Amino acid sequence: MRINLWSTLAGAVALTLVAVTSDIGRAADVPPPGESACAALATAQFATVATLTTTYEAGSAAQPAHCVVRGAAARRTGADSKPYETRFELRLPTAWSGRFLYQGGGGTDGVVAPAVGRNTGSFPDTGLQRGLSVVTTDAGHQGGTAAFGIDPVARVDHAYAAHERTYTIAMAIQSQYYGRVPDHKYFVGCSGGGRQGMMFAQRYPAYFDGIAICAPAMSVSSGATIAAAWDTQTYLSAAPADANGQRVLSRAFSDADLALVARGITSACDAADGATDGMVLRPDACRFDPNTLLCRGEKDANCLTATQVSALQRAFGGPRTSSGRALYVGQAWDPGIAAPGWRQWKLGSSQTATPNAANTTLMAGALA
Numbered sequence: 001m002r003i004n005l006w007s008t009l010a011g012a013v014a015l016t017l018v019a020v021t022s023d024i025g026r027a028a029d030v031p032p033p034g035e036s037a038c039a040a041l042a043t044a045q046f047a048t049v050a051t052l053t054t055t056y057e058a059g060s061a062a063q064p065a066h067c068v069v070r071g072a073a074a075r076r077t078g079a080d081s082k083p084y085e086t087r088f089e090l091r092l093p094t095a096w097s098g099r100f101l102y103q104g105g106g107g108t109d110g111v112v113a114p115a116v117g118r119n120t121g122s123f124p125d126t127g128l129q130r131g132l133s134v135v136t137t138d139a140g141h142q143g144g145t146a147a148f149g150i151d152p153v154a155r156v157d158h159a160y161a162a163h164e165r166t167y168t169i170a171m172a173i174q175s176q177y178y179g180r181v182p183d184h185k186y187f188v189g190c191s192g193g194g195r196q197g198m199m200f201a202q203r204y205p206a207y208f209d210g211i212a213i214c215a216p217a218m219s220v221s222s223g224a225t226i227a228a229a230w231d232t233q234t235y236l237s238a239a240p241a242d243a244n245g246q247r248v249l250s251r252a253f254s255d256a257d258l259a260l261v262a263r264g265i266t267s268a269c270d271a272a273d274g275a276t277d278g279m280v281l282r283p284d285a286c287r288f289d290p291n292t293l294l295c296r297g298e299k300d301a302n303c304l305t306a307t308q309v310s311a312l313q314r315a316f317g318g319p320r321t322s323s324g325r326a327l328y329v330g331q332a333w334d335p336g337i338a339a340p341g342w343r344q345w346k347l348g349s350s351q352t353a354t355p356n357a358a359n360t361t362l363m364a365g366a367l368a
Contacts (some may be wrong), residue, residue, distance in 0.1 A: 030179035033094050037177055038067035046172050048073040048165060050085065059094075063116070063128060067092040069173055070112075073165055074140070078151035086162040088137040089115040090170050092177050097131030100174065100182035102167060102208070104189020104196045108146045108366060109139035109158060117188070133174055133182065137166040146365035149221070160199050167207055190214040223328040225367035228359035230319035230327075231346055238311035246353030249360070253308060253347065255338070256301055261312070262338035264293050269333065283332030315346075 031037045038056040046052070052071040059065035069090040078084050089112050101117045115134040117127020127134050140157025141148035148154040157165075175181050187208045189197045194216030201211055217224060232249065239252040253261075269286035270276050280286060290312045295303035304312075318330030336342060343349070348357030 030176075033067070033092065033096060033177055034065075035067075038069075038092070041067065041069060041173065041177060044173075044176055046071075046169055046176075049169060050075045063126075064131070065094040066128060067094070067177065068115075071169070073169060074157075074162075076153070078148075078154055080147075080150045082151070084141055084148075084151065084154055084157075086137060086140045086157065086165050087112050087142070088135060088166045088169065089113075090133065090135045090173055091115045091128055092133050092174065093128060093131050095131055096133060096178060098183035099130075099132045100170070100185045101127040101132045101134045102163075102170070102185070102187045102200075103127070103134055103136045104187065104193020104213070105137065105139055106190065106192040107362060108144060108148075109137075109192065110141050110144045110148070112136055112138045127188075132186075133170075135166060135170040137162055139163065140165075146221075146368060149368075160203055163196055163200065164204060167204070184209045187211045188213070191217045192220075195220070219328070221366050225363045227319050227328040228363040229367060231315045232355070232357070232359050234311050234315045235347060238305075238307045242353055244353070248351060248353055249355040249357060250343075250347045250350055252311065255343075257304060257308065258338045258343070260293060260302065260304070261290065262335035264288060264290070265333045265337070266335045268292075280333075280335055283334050286333045288333040 031040070035056040038054050042052055042054045044052070050072050052069065054070075055068045057063065057066055057068060069092065070088070071090075072085040072087045075083070075085040103113065103115060103117055105111075105113065113136045115128075115136040117130070117132055117134045140162030141151075141154045148158065171181055185208050187197050187200055187210070189195075190213065194213035195218055197211045197213035198216050198218070200207055235252040236247050236249055239247040239249050241247050265286065265288045266278060266280060268288040269280045269283070270278060272285040272287075273279070273281035275281075290304065290309045293304045294309050295305055299305050316331045316333065319327040321327060343357075345358045348355050348360070350356040
């Protein structure tokens with residue numbers, strides 16, 4: 001089933017619902033939004049904001065007319081002697097709907113994404129095209145690596161403080177530009193942005209009327225990265241070696257092997273959700289055992305080796321200490337194991353001993 005995200009947000013149907021902010025009216029002395037008002041913002045003063053620039057973009061087939069505000073706040077020198085600041089981008093449509101969208105980040109942040117209320121490709125238009133004002137931030141540090149973690153203040157900024165700061169600045173700028181704060185405010189994010197949404201719901205529950213998230217990356221440095229390393233080591237143990245004796249991660253399972261596992265999961269668990277329809281919608285009730293796919297003789301397209309079966313059991317069981325204590329959650333058996341995304345994260349496509357799976361690239365810095 002496909003859900004139109006913006007319609008969902010407009011109806012405030014989301015994972016978290018909080019009180020609606022009242023329309024406080026428009027100040028009589030505030031000029032109407034447009035090019036002149038956009039230029040005037042550049043000389044306005046806002047608490048903690050060190051620099052502010054504005055650009056007015058006329059309407060086009062791709063985007064409506066809007067004011068682009070870029071700035072930096074809370075400049076300082078970190079414990080690592082590097083400069084830090086919270087950078088942000090806020091886009092203010094001239095034909096404003098009275099709604100505001102905070103667009104979450106992802107990965108280790110460090111970059112300011114275009115504040116358009118991003119189009120994932122599944123939805124026909126962006127938040128900006130729908131008349132929402134949109135803000136993004138780099139979460140208080142610059143650069144897409146996890147090196148900022150050396151500085152304790154940067155860690156706090158990344159966790160929550162830079163987001164509270166960005167939200168507060170966005171509210172002040174909108175009040176200046178439109179003469180009032182938004183009628184309705186929403187957050188949307190996935191992965192690292194999903195974690196940010198969970199954080200907002202806990203720390204600042206009155207900020208948004210609706211929070212819509214997916215795949216929240218929780219306990220990343222202390223848990224998820226441990227699980228990524230665990231999976232990588234586990235699947236490497238099942239991978240064949242190249243001519244130099246180096247294991248090639250992507251070859252631990254062929255696409256045919258993964259399709260076989262997906263069929264086994266579907267066969268074992270399809271009916272667990274009450275309907276035998278080719279979809280496994282109750283992974284919590286799935287009791288798939290990969291031993292049912294174990295080869296009784298030579299390896300062929302219809303079975304897995306004992307090493308492969310053992311690797312699946314170990315990886316899906318989740319990382320544990322030598323005494324058996326769980327370090328992170330395990331994984332649910334799901335036929336999505338045959339989808340390209342699973343390979344992209346777990347095994348990659350590199351045909352050399354240098355892996356390119358996301359677990360070995362994106363997650364490595366966070367683990368350090």
